[in-house]
Amino acid sequence: MSYEFHRFFYLLIAVVATAAVVAVSALILIYLERKVAGHVQRRPGPFEVGPHGVLQTVADALKLMGKQPFRPDGADRLLFWLAPILAFAPALPLLLPIPFGPVLTGLEVNLGLILILAFSGINALALCMAGWGSNNKWALLGAARAVAQSVGYEIPLLMSVLSVAFMTGTLNLSKIVAYQGPWPWHWNIFTQPLAFLIYFVCAVAETNRAPFDLPEAESELTAGFHTEYSGMGFGLFFLAEYTNMLVVCSVATALFLGGWQAPFLPGFWWFLIKIYLLLLIIIWFRWTFPRLRFDQLLNLNWKWLLPLGLANLMGTALLMKIF
Amino acid sequence: MDSVNRIRDDVAGLWSLVKGLKVTGTCFARDQVTVHYPRAQVDNLRTFRGPIELVESPDDPRRPRCIACMTCAGVCPHGCITVVRKKPAKMEKGTEKGGGSDKGEAKKKARKGPATFTYDYTRCCLCGFCVENCPVRSIRFSSRGYLAGIDKGAFVFDLLEKFGEEERSQKPEPGVTSPATAG
Ligand code: SF4
Numbered sequence: 001m002s003y004e005f006h007r008f009f010y011l012l013i014a015v016v017a018t019a020a021v022v023a024v025s026a027l028i029l030i031y032l033e034r035k036v037a038g039h040v041q042r043r044p045g046p047f048e049v050g051p052h053g054v055l056q057t058v059a060d061a062l063k064l065m066g067k068q069p070f071r072p073d074g075a076d077r078l079l080f081w082l083a084p085i086l087a088f089a090p091a092l093p094l095l096l097p098i099p100f101g102p103v104l105t106g107l108e109v110n111l112g113l114i115l116i117l118a119f120s121g122i123n124a125l126a127l128c129m130a131g132w133g134s135n136n137k138w139a140l141l142g143a144a145r146a147v148a149q150s151v152g153y154e155i156p157l158l159m160s161v162l163s164v165a166f167m168t169g170t171l172n173l174s175k176i177v178a179y180q181g182p183w184p185w186h187w188n189i190f191t192q193p194l195a196f197l198i199y200f201v202c203a204v205a206e207t208n209r210a211p212f213d214l215p216e217a218e219s220e221l222t223a224g225f226h227t228e229y230s231g232m233g234f235g236l237f238f239l240a241e242y243t244n245m246l247v248v249c250s251v252a253t254a255l256f257l258g259g260w261q262a263p264f265l266p267g268f269w270w271f272l273i274k275i276y277l278l279l280l281i282i283i284w285f286r287w288t289f290p291r292l293r294f295d296q297l298l299n300l301n302w303k304w305l306l307p308l309g310l311a312n313l314m315g316t317a318l319l320m321k322i323f
Numbered sequence: 324m325d326s327v328n329r330i331r332d333d334v335a336g337l338w339s340l341v342k343g344l345k346v347t348g349t350c351f352a353r354d355q356v357t358v359h360y361p362r363a364q365v366d367n368l369r370t371f372r373g374p375i376e377l378v379e380s381p382d383d384p385r386r387p388r389c390i391a392c393m394t395c396a397g398v399c400p401h402g403c404i405t406v407v408r409k410k411p412a413k414m415e416k417g418t419e420k421g422g423g424s425d426k427g428e429a430k431k432k433a434r435k436g437p438a439t440f441t442y443d444y445t446r447c448c449l450c451g452f453c454v455e456n457c458p459v460r461s462i463r464f465s466s467r468g469y470l471a472g473i474d475k476g477a478f479v480f481d482l483l484e485k486f487g488e489e490e491r492s493q494k495p496e497p498g499v500t501s502p503a504t505a506g
Pocket residue numbers: 375398399400401402403404446447448449450451452453454
């Protein structure tokens with residue numbers, strides 16, 4: 001067997017495994033979200049399907065798959081159907097360069113970080129297409145918000161990521177993880193706490209999660225960009241949201257929390273634990289904070305995150321130069 | 324100075340976010356306050372405004388107070404209530420309107436009342452007009468909070484049922500009723 005064939009086979013397995021990870025974690029995350037929502041509001045959450053409602057998401061997924069795909073009159077056929085696919089499709093390349101364990105990386109690339117940042121930009125495009133193609137005023141408003149928000153928050157996100165890249169001198173996620181040590185004081189969050197904070201806020205905003213869920217603000221825009229979607233069209237957007245959460249948390253873990261590096265347990269489990277802790281925090285945010293107004297959202301970005309990110313980047317560059 | 328104040332405000336705002344997380348976090352750890360329906364039911368349903376029911380007569384709990392005056396049927400904005408007057412007893416034929424009848428005692432016994440009293444809960448808005456306007460206070464809201472059914476017909480009630488003649492033995496429980504017995 002030639003080397004190319006080996007590579008191809010390896011990549012194929014990686015893609016299939018990633019798809020499986022995405023599907024399973026979406027099921028787990030949606031269940032977690034509803035359970036956390038329930039308990040925060042002091043009610044049981046899903047309870048009827050399976051013990052403690054663990055099969056509720058499976059039932060919902062089957063329901064979504066069974067529904068008729070429906071396109072409203074006057075909607076752009078191509079854009080309308082392309083949007084949910086485009087929202088979900090980048091999920092696989094996004095997860096490939098992430099080091100889940102010491103040797104568990106789907107695609108070892110030098111520019112893994114750039115790959116992730118580039119592909120995550122497609123999400124905004126997908127939301128824009130969904131809003132534009134739906135022929136619906138709420139969807140259009142949601143799309144406009146999505147674009148303004150994504151464009152704004154991508155800049156401080158990049159800056160926080162860059163300051164880590166400055167420190168480690170590489171854009172390869174595996175190398176960034178290897179640069180950190182097993183104990184918390186070896187992690188990048190210890191040297192770059194501000195960058196982590198900025199990254200986390202921007203990540204929540206980039207994934208359109210509450211309190212930054214303006215593109216789909218239920219109370220103002222019905223459902224925002226996915227107002228007209230039902231069945232699997234909506235399902236794909238839903239899946240994309242949770243996959244994006246998974247991606248931003250994985251990147252945060254690799255960049256700031258030492259990735260799979262930690263004592264005692266094998267690396268893979270530590271990576272999962274760290275990701276799920278971050279995901280739980282994001283879910284916790286959703287059920288705590290009220291949605292921002294649009295001007296507050298942009299003010300937070302342009303008046304706080306951007307200057308702070310810039311200052312942090314400059315400071316890091318200066319310190320790297322001196323020492 | 325203004326901008327310094329504004330920055331201080333924003334930092335204080337940041338602290339309020341942490342407080343918010345603490346509030347939801349403690350709520351998450353506490354016990355549930357909702358009643359988990361099929362497994363448990365609330366017991367304080369006395370103030371619940373459920374479908375209306377007829378009140379027992381004070382001197383004969385087997386009969387309703389209702390004198391079949393039709394007021395409730397008239398005031399109900401949705402026409403939920405249908406009352407049919409009881410026919411006077413046969414022996415009193417012709418003396419219906421006569422005031423001074425010699426069978427005064429019998430007349431008293433065969434007092435006015437409804438022959439049927441049907442109530443369509445599917446159309447009732449629970450406005451309470453019937454309750455307020457009944458001259459003898461014969462209607463009240465029941466506390467049947469757990470009413471459920473899969474058939475619209477199950478919600479058209481015969482309100483005289485609970486004063487059942489002997490053959491109608493099943494009495495709907497006030498409070499908990501299955502759809503089968505509700506109809
Ligand atoms: S509560 Fe209102 S709607 Fe219902 S039966 Fe009485 S008068 Fe009619």
